[in-house]
Amino acid sequence: MxxxxxxxxxxxxxxxxxxxxxxxxxxxxxxxxGTTQNSAEECKMDPVAQSICVYDLILDDIRDNYRQRGGGGISGIVQTSTTGFTARLEQEGRVDVRSYEIRFEADGRPAIVSVTEATETM
Amino acid sequence: MKSTIKFPRFDAELDTDCCDPYNNAELTLTLRLGFTQINPAGGAAAGSHHDYGNAAKPTRKTIKWTDAAWKTWKDNFCSTAQSFWTGKFWLVNDAGSFPFVTKSGQGYIPNVWCRMKIVAQDGSAANNHHSISVVRLDPSESWFGSHSTLYDSKDTDLVQKNTDSAGNKVMQRAHVHEVGHLLGLGHVDIGKAHCPASGDTNASACYGVADNDMKSVMGSGMELRLEHAEPWREAIRGFSIGEVLTGVLAPGKLFLPFGRLLIGANPLFAVWPAKFKRHYPRTAEEVAAGTLITAKPARPA
Missing domain, CATH: 1.20.5 (Single alpha-helices involved in coiled-coils or other helix-helix interfaces)
Structure with missing residues (x-):
C-alpha cells in the first residue's frame, strides 16, 4: 500500500x-x-527600434525559408517603400532578390504580408 | 573510321575503328576552353576584384597568378571536370547505324560509348569554343561572385549550394555544373511550373525544388542523370543521319541504310536511349528482338 x-x-x-x-x-x-521575434514594447519604442524589428523579421524569414545556403550570403537589405523591403543574396552567376511586403500591427510589431523571389542574372 | 562534326559548342569525333564484338564505337565531345588570367591592377601582387566583374558589387581580395599556380589550376579544372563527364553514358543503337563485319563474317551493330575531352588553351586562341577569365582569390576569401565567363580559383572546390528537406547540405563543384552548361545542358527544373522555359531559367527554383532534383549536377548537386547524355545524343544523330546521306550519295552503300529497315531500325526516328551501364554490340537479330546485352557475351572470334 x-x-x-x-x-x-x-x-x-x-x-x-x-x-x-x-x-x-x-x-x-x-x-x-523564430526566437528573435521582438516584443511589441521594443518594436514601437521609436522608428529605429521598429526598423530593427523589420530587419530581424526578414532575417528570420531568410534563415527559415531560404535553402540555397551557399554563395556569398546576404549582400543587402534595402527599404524600397514604407512597407516594402528587398533582401539580396549573392549566388554563382546570379543574385536572388527576395521582396517583402510588411504590415505593422496595432501594437507596433511588423508582420510579413508577402514574399516574392526574383533573380538577377549576372 | 574516325569522323568529326563541328558543332557550335564542341567538336564531336566518332571512332568506329575500335569496334569489335565486345567494344562499341566511341563518341568524344571535345571542348576547347580558352583561359585568361585576371591579375591585380598595375602588376601588383595583391588587389581586388568586384563580384561578377560589376563595379556596383562587393570587392574580394585577389592575388597575382604565378605560372605554377595557373598551370595547377587549369590542370585541375580540366582533369576533374573531364573525369566527371567522360565515359559515364552508353547510347543504345536503335538506328542500326555503323554496322561492321568481323573476319569471321559475323555482322554487329555497335552501341556508342560517350566520352568527353577538355582542352585548355590560351584565351586568345582563335578556335576556342568558350572563353573563361579567372581571378585568383586571396586565401582569406571564401567566395567570389562568378558567372559563365568569369571564374575564380575556388570554383573547383566542393561547397554547399543548397539544403534538402531533411536539412542535409547539397554540395557541388561549380565548374562541373558550368561544363554541363557549356555542353548545352540547362538547369534541372526548366519546363516545370516554377521554372517556365519562357522565363528566367537562372532563377533559384530552376536549380531544383524537390530533393531529388536539387541533387542533380544541373541543379545544386553532383548527381548525373540519364538526360545529361543529351549532348552526345544530339551529336550521334548527326553522325547517324550523315551516314545515311553518304549511303544515298554512294549507291554501293545503299544496302546499309535500307537493310536496317529489316531489323526495325531507322536513323531518322532513332531515340538512342542513354544508359549508365555498358551495353555490348549486338547482332542484327539481337537488335530486331530488342535484346540488350549488359554482360559479356560469348562471341565467335
Missing amino acids: TRPSQRSMAFFAAALVAALAIWGTSLARAEKQ
Missing part, C-alpha cells in the same frame, strides 16, 4: 515531467517561429 508521502512525491514527479514536456513544446514552437 502506498503511503500519502509517496503519493505526493509521485504526483510531484508526474507534474514535473508534464511541465518539462510543455516547456519543451513551447520552446520548439518558439524556435520554429
